[in-house]
Amino acid sequence: MTPITRRDALRLSAAAALTPILVSCASSAPLVVTAAWSGSEADAFQQVLDDFTAHYGHRVEYISAGERIDALVRSRMRANRPPDIAILPSPGLLDRYRAHNWLHPLHTPPSHSPGDAWNALTSRGDQIFGVWVKATHKSLLWYRSERAAILPAQASSWRWDELVAWAADRARTGHPPLAIGAADGWVLTDWFENLLLSVEGGGEVYETLAAGDTTAWDSSPVQQTLLGLAELWSIEGVFPGGGRRALLTQNDEAVIQVFATQTADLIFEGDFVASVASAFHREGAEDGLRFLPFPRGDVASPPLVVGGDVAVLLRDSEPGQQLMSWLARPESFRPWLRRPGFLSPYPVNSDWYESPISRTLAQQLHSGERRLHFDLSDRLRGPLTGGDGAGLWRILQDFFAMVTSGDVAPRQAVDQVMRELARITAEEP
Amino acid sequence: MSDVADSDHTPQATPPTARVAVLDNAGAPPTAGLWRPSRHFLAWITPTATLLVLLLGLPTARTVILSWTDNGRFVGLENYIRVLSDPQVRVALRNTLLWAVVVPLIVTCLGYALAVTTRARWGGRVITTVLVAPIALPMVAVGIAFRLLYHPDPAYGLAAWLAAPLSHLTGAGPDTALPMLWPWLGRWLGPWLGPRLITVAAITAFVWAWAGLAMLVFRYALHTIPPEIEDVARAEGATALGVLRTVHFPLLRRVAIVLFALAAAAASRTFELILVLAPGSVQDEAELLSLHVWRSYHQGPPGHAAALGVLWLMAVLAGVLLFRRAIHDPTRQPVLLPDTDQPQNWWRQRRTRVRVRRVILSVALLVFWCIPVALLVLTSLHNPVEQALHGWRAPLSLDSYREVLPVLTGPLLRTFLLAGAVMLIVVALSAPAAYALTWLGRPSRPWDLAVLLCALVLPIQVIADPLSEVLGVLRLSGTTGAVILTHVVLGIPVTTLILRSAFEARPPAHQVDLVRLRDSNWRALLTVVVPHARPAVIAAAALQFVQVWNDVVVSLLFDASQVTPIGITILGEARQFSTGAGTAAAGAVLASLPPLVVVITCWRSIVETIGAGVRRI
Numbered sequence A: 001m002t003p004i005t006r007r008d009a010l011r012l013s014a015a016a017a018l019t020p021i022l023v024s025c026a027s028s029a030p031l032v033v034t035a036a037w038s039g040s041e042a043d044a045f046q047q048v049l050d051d052f053t054a055h056y057g058h059r060v061e062y063i064s065a066g067e068r069i070d071a072l073v074r075s076r077m078r079a080n081r082p083p084d085i086a087i088l089p090s091p092g093l094l095d096r097y098r099a100h101n102w103l104h105p106l107h108t109p110p111s112h113s114p115g116d117a118w119n120a121l122t123s124r125g126d127q128i129f130g131v132w133v134k135a136t137h138k139s140l141l142w143y144r145s146e147r148a149a150i151l152p153a154q155a156s157s158w159r160w161d162e163l164v165a166w167a168a169d170r171a172r173t174g175h176p177p178l179a180i181g182a183a184d185g186w187v188l189t190d191w192f193e194n195l196l197l198s199v200e201g202g203g204e205v206y207e208t209l210a211a212g213d214t215t216a217w218d219s220s221p222v223q224q225t226l227l228g229l230a231e232l233w234s235i236e237g238v239f240p241g242g243g244r245r246a247l248l249t250q251n252d253e254a255v256i257q258v259f260a261t262q263t264a265d266l267i268f269e270g271d272f273v274a275s276v277a278s279a280f281h282r283e284g285a286e287d288g289l290r291f292l293p294f295p296r297g298d299v300a301s302p303p304l305v306v307g308g309d310v311a312v313l314l315r316d317s318e319p320g321q322q323l324m325s326w327l328a329r330p331e332s333f334r335p336w337l338r339r340p341g342f343l344s345p346y347p348v349n350s351d352w353y354e355s356p357i358s359r360t361l362a363q364q365l366h367s368g369e370r371r372l373h374f375d376l377s378d379r380l381r382g383p384l385t386g387g388d389g390a391g392l393w394r395i396l397q398d399f400f401a402m403v404t405s406g407d408v409a410p411r412q413a414v415d416q417v418m419r420e421l422a423r424i425t426a427e428e429p
Numbered sequence B: 001m002s003d004v005a006d007s008d009h010t011p012q013a014t015p016p017t018a019r020v021a022v023l024d025n026a027g028a029p030p031t032a033g034l035w036r037p038s039r040h041f042l043a044w045i046t047p048t049a050t051l052l053v054l055l056l057g058l059p060t061a062r063t064v065i066l067s068w069t070d071n072g073r074f075v076g077l078e079n080y081i082r083v084l085s086d087p088q089v090r091v092a093l094r095n096t097l098l099w100a101v102v103v104p105l106i107v108t109c110l111g112y113a114l115a116v117t118t119r120a121r122w123g124g125r126v127i128t129t130v131l132v133a134p135i136a137l138p139m140v141a142v143g144i145a146f147r148l149l150y151h152p153d154p155a156y157g158l159a160a161w162l163a164a165p166l167s168h169l170t171g172a173g174p175d176t177a178l179p180m181l182w183p184w185l186g187r188w189l190g191p192w193l194g195p196r197l198i199t200v201a202a203i204t205a206f207v208w209a210w211a212g213l214a215m216l217v218f219r220y221a222l223h224t225i226p227p228e229i230e231d232v233a234r235a236e237g238a239t240a241l242g243v244l245r246t247v248h249f250p251l252l253r254r255v256a257i258v259l260f261a262l263a264a265a266a267a268s269r270t271f272e273l274i275l276v277l278a279p280g281s282v283q284d285e286a287e288l289l290s291l292h293v294w295r296s297y298h299q300g301p302p303g304h305a306a307a308l309g310v311l312w313l314m315a316v317l318a319g320v321l322l323f324r325r326a327i328h329d330p331t332r333q334p335v336l337l338p339d340t341d342q343p344q345n346w347w348r349q350r351r352t353r354v355r356v357r358r359v360i361l362s363v364a365l366l367v368f369w370c371i372p373v374a375l376l377v378l379t380s381l382h383n384p385v386e387q388a389l390h391g392w393r394a395p396l397s398l399d400s401y402r403e404v405l406p407v408l409t410g411p412l413l414r415t416f417l418l419a420g421a422v423m424l425i426v427v428a429l430s431a432p433a434a435y436a437l438t439w440l441g442r443p444s445r446p447w448d449l450a451v452l453l454c455a456l457v458l459p460i461q462v463i464a465d466p467l468s469e470v471l472g473v474l475r476l477s478g479t480t481g482a483v484i485l486t487h488v489v490l491g492i493p494v495t496t497l498i499l500r501s502a503f504e505a506r507p508p509a510h511q512v513d514l515v516r517l518r519d520s521n522w523r524a525l526l527t528v529v530v531p532h533a534r535p536a537v538i539a540a541a542a543l544q545f546v547q548v549w550n551d552v553v554v555s556l557l558f559d560a561s562q563v564t565p566i567g568i569t570i571l572g573e574a575r576q577f578s579t580g581a582g583t584a585a586a587g588a589v590l591a592s593l594p595p596l597v598v599v600i601t602c603w604r605s606i607v608e609t610i611g612a613g614v615r616r617i
Helices: A006-025 A039-056 A066-078 A091-099 A116-122 A145-150 A153-157 A160-172 A185-198 A202-210 A220-233 A242-246 A251-259 A273-280 A318-327 A330-337 A356-366 A391-405 A410-427 B016-025 B041-067 B078-084 B087-118 B124-136 B139-149 B158-170 B183-189 B198-224 B227-235 B240-267 B272-277 B289-296 B302-327 B356-380 B384-393 B399-440 B446-457 B460-473 B480-504 B508-516 B521-549 B553-558 B566-573 B577-601 B603-616
Strands: A031-035 A060-064 A085-088 A130-137 A140-144 A266-269 A289-293 A304-313 A372-374
Touching: A031 A039, A031 A066, A031 A318, A039 A060, A039 A318, A039 A330, A066 A085, A066 A091, A066 B460, A066 B553, A066 B566, A085 A091, A085 A318, A091 A116, A091 A304, A116 A130, A116 A304, A116 A372, A130 A318, A130 A356, A140 A145, A140 A251, A140 A273, A145 A289, A153 A289, A160 A220, A185 A202, A185 A220, A185 A266, A185 A304, A185 A391, A202 A220, A202 A372, A220 A391, A220 A410, A242 A391, A251 A266, A251 A273, A251 B384, A251 B577, A273 A289, A273 B384, A273 B577, A289 A356, A304 A318, A304 A356, A391 A410, B041 B302, B041 B399, B041 B446, B041 B460, B041 B480, B078 B087, B078 B302, B087 B124, B087 B198, B087 B240, B087 B289, B087 B302, B087 B356, B124 B198, B124 B356, B124 B577, B139 B158, B139 B198, B139 B272, B139 B356, B139 B566, B139 B577, B158 B183, B198 B240, B198 B272, B198 B356, B198 B603, B227 B240, B240 B302, B272 B566, B289 B302, B289 B460, B289 B553, B302 B446, B302 B460, B356 B384, B356 B577, B384 B399, B384 B577, B399 B480, B399 B521, B399 B566, B399 B577, B446 B480, B460 B480, B460 B553, B480 B521, B480 B553, B480 B603, B508 B521, B521 B577, B521 B603, B553 B566, B566 B577, B577 B603
Parallel strands: A031 A060, A031 A085, A304 A372
Antiparallel strands: A085 A304, A130 A304, A140 A266, A140 A289
């Protein structure tokens, strides 16, 4: 134990008990910003905030809330002492907070705009309630450069059925073609979203579902999507160790299976795969990482699903508005853009990215070749809201367990999921 | 005054029957003539009572009201019907019932078996330490240790590694937990962390942590049984089972009931163990009410979570009533024993002849119990990247500690201050209340015990939202103050109960002093009551410190990032388990040290308090 005498301990604990009281008495309080980022991401964001302080002279205190950001904002709202700005990991939260009238609109529209798909999620009428600060590209299949030879020549523009056929062939040779972190429900929702956008009529259903119309769950594109997933997932030997093992595999472990232990060839997930992979594969950098677009279905171009973090203003003040404007300028994030693993929601000069992977991904986000759709599961409300053992995450994990077990025919499994979706969405008041 | 309490009795002179009576017949001590009703009763009790009413009573009432309403509209039982028709809720109810009944049963039986087998065995002190230590560990650390144990990959998971050769033989497949069973059953059951066995896996973790405490309690109880009685039974040809049936069962029944209740209260609240141990895909199969109420707070309408909470609360209260009925015995005569009769160093075993078979058994028990901790320490001694790639066969290194220390220093220090502050406040508030309840008010009020017991078993998740509202009105939500206050009101009931029981115990020698000091409450308090209760105060304070140190629930519900205690930090490290195992294990090891140090430092007081408690049962 630390050599603290009893009297010291008493004094310290008294000080700890008094801290909140003292803090609330302090007059010139700094702006308080909270976000989920920790570790190196928090360091990078701190640089952005430091630049703001250097520019405007307002002090900023950053609180890293991890996954508890919702709880943090709620409990502080309750005591009427919210942080000035919260950076939310999903627009679903922004919706909920706006419904509570917790958010303040921006006084002046931001100088930059990431595009209509993004703006639609942050504005209501002519009021703007949020500023996008970070983007995630979620439509990628990753592999090691050495494995390029085993992929079909047309892989860079392949269709879903070509992927299924290739995976079946590869699995038959005894090499599992895919790694999947099915223990993390969001991995499965990302699969579902991408494939839904690739099937005929899926784009419209996708946006209808995101808008909160739950009747759209009972539609042919949703059924087609589930059938497509079942077709791929039920291939024998498609995942290392089988489906049951995949359900105990988290996304990071699946990345390791492709890039370090090499027990699988491909992994589908977002741009963040690169940062996990570079920590674990031999080269120790981004060299050797290759990626393909998610296969297209009946539609012409491959799907593009993005996620993002959005800053909202919980306490209106002049410095707070200034900081929001600062966060809306892509230039402000240049210190972070230099590091790998950060994509700006805004089209920026590609020289600002130092990582070639980020540069290419950013180009894909902003080229306009593919229609961009914001992550569906992040926009769902009510009983389908995801979480470990909850909502759409749970439903898709149960589906995954069914189709990989081999005991349930794909069509039966799809029917069962459709029934479950109907039951849950009917519950909603 | 009772005859048995006659101070002339020396330990040698106590007839065996009286010593048996300690177990079977010790109710509340006679208090007539010693109570000192005081006008200041209310002054002593008000601060504590106010806190309990404001922060536990009000929120509970609010939860009950919420459960009948939807957006402020009275809807009767509709919320309850809606909640009970949810299949997820039914899974949570089923599992919680399992945890509340089966787990304490296992803990009690195993505790008895361990107490009987280890009470006269070689290596006593080591065995006691190794078996009892897990109760002090944070459940987050236990969860990490068992997740490592049950990891489905033989390179990381010891259970899978041991099962691998067997599953080759039986052809049960590489990911079956129990390959020695018929292939189809083994295959059907699947891996330890899979949907069918996850609850079993979690239960083994809980039992591992709790069996030692049960063993300790039973060992004390066994010590109070005079050896003569067992000898008679054996002379009449009774086997071990016969001794259990004819001697132990009747005499230890009450101790077993108390242990069962204690384990049931803890097991039905299991929370972070499941969060850490169960991969996301099986969280729904391992779901418990404690988790489901927490999850459903911000998902559905508040009425649903409240209705579920009220159901849970009612089940818990029913449990308390059952317990009171089982333990209540109107025929019991209060008996007082001279405190010199307390067996000395009872937690050490009797010395007997060393036999090879017994040594082997003891060593096997030791090794078996050490496995989870050994795995945790071994995993923490690897570079995190190497660990993720090669499991525990990677070369040893301190890199995990190097990486995790900068992250943990802040949380470790803050948790230390938090736990220390809560400990002092709780003792400062509970001691006056306990003193007032035992000495200043009117004797024989059953309600104070009932209220304290109810407050003790109240699950915090049930009142989390209304409690935040109260804290919000006090302008404390999201501050360190909110976390401290919540811990304080949760700690007061148990501390008050421990201290009340210690103040109430009046050994004959002290009674003489007390009669002498009849006119001065203060002198009686300072010269007799407090010194006598010292071990109980130390034990209660240690318990409180460990409780707060190991907490995850309160921080998860009420902390708004000013404290971020150690449990939360480690939970975050273990989030992506495969890549975070090294640092999470290192964090778990570091977080386990302070509670262990506290328990070892206060060991004597804790043991004395447990002994005193068992004698009063």
